[in-house]
Amino acid sequence: MKLNGLIVIETIVDIMFVIDIFINYMTTYVSTNDEVITDKKRIAIHYFKGWFIIDLLAAIPFDILVPMEALNSMV
Numbered sequence: 001m002k003l004n005g006l007i008v009i010e011t012i013v014d015i016m017f018v019i020d021i022f023i024n025y026m027t028t029y030v031s032t033n034d035e036v037i038t039d040k041k042r043i044a045i046h047y048f049k050g051w052f053i054i055d056l057l058a059a060i061p062f063d064i065l066v067p068m069e070a071l072n073s074m075v
Contacts, residue, residue, distance in 0.1 A: 010061070010063060011061075014059065014061045017055065017058050017059035018059050020055060020059075021052070021055050021056065021059060024047050024051065024052075024055065025043065025044060025047055026040075026043070027043070028043065029043065029046055
């Protein structure tokens, strides 16, 4: 039962990271000219040049992609 609770928590965290990507894609930002940017295309370009790769890597559920047995055999 303890393992199932951990899986639920890990799944919720993974979902939150994906939601974070969508929120960051939709969030306005302030340019260097102190102008609030609301254009979706400019927001997307700004996000992709900045934190997108880090957020994407954080959202990948590595525990699903790499089974624990494979990790244990490497040790």
